[in-house]
Amino acid sequence: MKFNIPPGVFDLTPINEKEKWKSSYLWAHIEKVIRETTATYSYHEIRTPLFERTELFQRSVGEQSDIVSKEMYTFLDKGGRSMSLRPEGTAPVMRAFIENRLDSLSSCHKLFYIAPMFRYERSQAGRYRQHHQFGVEAIGNGSAEQDAEVIDLLFTFYNRLGLQNLRLCINSLGNSETRSTYKEALKSYLKPYFETLSEESKTRFETNPLRILDSKDPKDQEIVQNAPVILDFLVAEDRWHFNEVQRLLTLLKIPYEINSSLVRGLDYYNKTVFEVVSGELGAQNSIGGGGRYDGLISELSGPDLPSFGFGTGIERVIQTMINQQVNLPQPGFPMIYFIPLGEEAKTICFEFLHALRLRGIPSQMDFVGKKIGKSMQQADQLQAGYAVVVGENEIEKQVFQIKKMKTSEVNFIEFEQFVSKIEQMYLGRKVAH
């Protein structure tokens, strides 16, 4: 029986010519840039399990949210406990923060993760049932500087990847009183239009009316155009905070636009929320999003610490890089490909292969002993820099013949000098990069 991959998930193979974003060398590059960027901002890595108690997500993301009510992979373990594959990273990180008492270690308040998330969504381009997020959570600081720092980190990451033309949309959801007053105002406004609303928005009218604001249905969109705006309901302190965030973004030269219907699909947010949108992504155009969640840690029975974070989808980041034709890194190719002819040559090559690798020089060797033409073809396919054919003649003279694959230019290097010469060439190449 032949098995196919389940819908909504994907394999990453070393190189995928058809769907380039599924090439693992691109993912390694993104992860490298994530680590470099987070190190610059002094954020440290946290890793949590793939699954948690279901209740954690019900309490944090919200029982009425689509993520929890429709999209979770939930199962009973053999002890009869309800577990869920994590659909997002913030709640597990907060659970781990509280449980490991990280509040007592000041070096553990600024955290990042690179992790798969699981949501049973309708699968389509850019929307997967297992997707991967680079996320950041800054815990314990309620200042506008904290909001701006996290957004700045995200944009530094995008810039380092060469991404451009991303739109940053921001909004403020104020405090919980603001939200409940606003909810009532929104419902009073929507009531006369109730029958014209889409079926989904009708359901949301009672359960989660704020989400009607970002309905994709054109009729709903027309109706909400004249709806009351949450920013008009903010208390003075929250309005000041939102103005400060804007002042700081301007200071850091990060362009933004205010979108008063941006509400986000997770229940834990207050004050600043944001989303980054890419024009190149089609329908699934949100490349990253996040915001402030000051009440979440105490809601989960931890200390009362304000926090701010984001998650950005790695699939969508890579897809945007490809669509914007940014300079992508090259996959790693061997510099030297040894082609031994005969048993003695095999042993010699094997030893030199090891010596090169010890110096960090990527190299390979033909283990099979094919015909020389076939081995050359192999070197070509592997995109090796040089092929080194070793036969009786070379062994007798103790000289390697190295052929540059691109130009077919041939050079001779004595056995004794081979490793140091190749090392010089390799370092020279790296510098030239």
Ligand code: HAM
């Ligand atoms: P989110 O907006 O649900 O936020 O997800 C963050 C990002 O993950 C999205 O902007 C998108 O790029 C990507 N993403 C989400 N679902 C999918 C999917 N099905 N397929 C592909 N990519 C997807 C959160 O998860 C929050 N935990 C972010 C956060 C961290 N807020 C504060 N801290």
